[in-house]
Amino acid sequence: MQTPATTPRDINPTEDGKALRIVWEDGHESVYLPFDLRMSCPCAGCVDESSGRRTLTEAMVPPNVYPTAIEYVGRYALKFVWSDRHDTGLYSFDLLRGLCGCEECNKMPAPPRRSSR
């Protein structure tokens, strides 16, 4: 299910080129460091499918890793081609929104929903 919170309006590198910024339809802005994104790769090569445990360790990823290409996969995900040649991870917008490391998202792990508008 796509909501404004998981629909990207804009996907661009930050001005200094060091990070990736996604502006969402609900106006929220997320900034991702390439290394953190690479470490969050959800593919079967990075996460053990049966246990759900991450098999990828920080030692396996170059600290200066960066995406050489970013492709849309349908309307629901992005595929990154990384400078370490890894390209099997599909990052759904759900996942990406959940990875947002901003202060606001971090202090509200489970935002309470109010029925009144």
Ligand SMILES: [Zn+2]
């Ligand atoms: Zn992976």
Ligand SMILES: [Zn+2]
């Ligand atoms: Zn956020």
